[in-house]
Amino acid sequence: MISVTEAVANRQSVRSFTKKQVSDETLKSLIIKSSRSPSGGNLQPWRIYVVNGDTMKSFLDFQNTWQGSDKPEYPIYPEKLKEPYRTSRFKIGEQLYNSIGIERSDSQARVDQMLKNFTFFGAPAGLFCYVDRQMNQPQWSDLGMFLQTFMLLAQEEGIDTCAQESWSLRQKMVSEFTEADEEHMLFCGMAIGYRDTTSPLNNYKTDRRSLDSWCTFISK
């Protein structure tokens, strides 16, 4: 069994998956274990929908034939993102597109790659993660803890993931499929499966800003 440190180090956002299936039992076990995540007041404000196996096929078919019009559930990034965040965001975009040889000028190829979010990057399983609309930032952060716990536990099983805020752009369509309560809002999706180790999309490591730029050991 891998250590937590190894799970943290091995986890990366995987954007190309093999066809190997993940069983409902495995997903259920990961979800139950993830529910040990802490949450303020123990509210456990997460609401999770699982699409797997034949249901993944039904969902993708449903999406392809959906006729409605959608709108973003929330702004994914602040408008006029400031530094150093803007540069970090720019850098991961460049890393991703460079890995598969897409030029900066090739906006169609960039869009096509971005649209792969909406096939869960070919993953056999996915989650849709909701939070009650009554909740505020603290509970959104609780949901984030759940997601990270899930992603680390998945590593223990050799299973890879990619959290996907992009699904919030198609929240109406998704919620028609999940039949989620109107009171719940879609925060994100998550692609789940086994990484295609041969894909260049999975063969680079994102960097992190240096400790000094965001952590201060106060000495007075």
Ligand SMILES: Cc1cc2nc3c(=O)[nH]c(=O)nc-3n(C[C@H](O)[C@H](O)[C@H](O)COP(=O)(O)O)c2cc1C
């Ligand atoms: C809540 C959340 C939502 C994300 N949404 C997307 C997404 O919609 N599409 C995508 O390709 N990556 C998405 N990511 C992955 C980030 O881009 C990724 O975590 C970041 O670049 C760091 O890379 P790493 O996960 O490989 O360490 C998301 C990550 C988080 C935590």
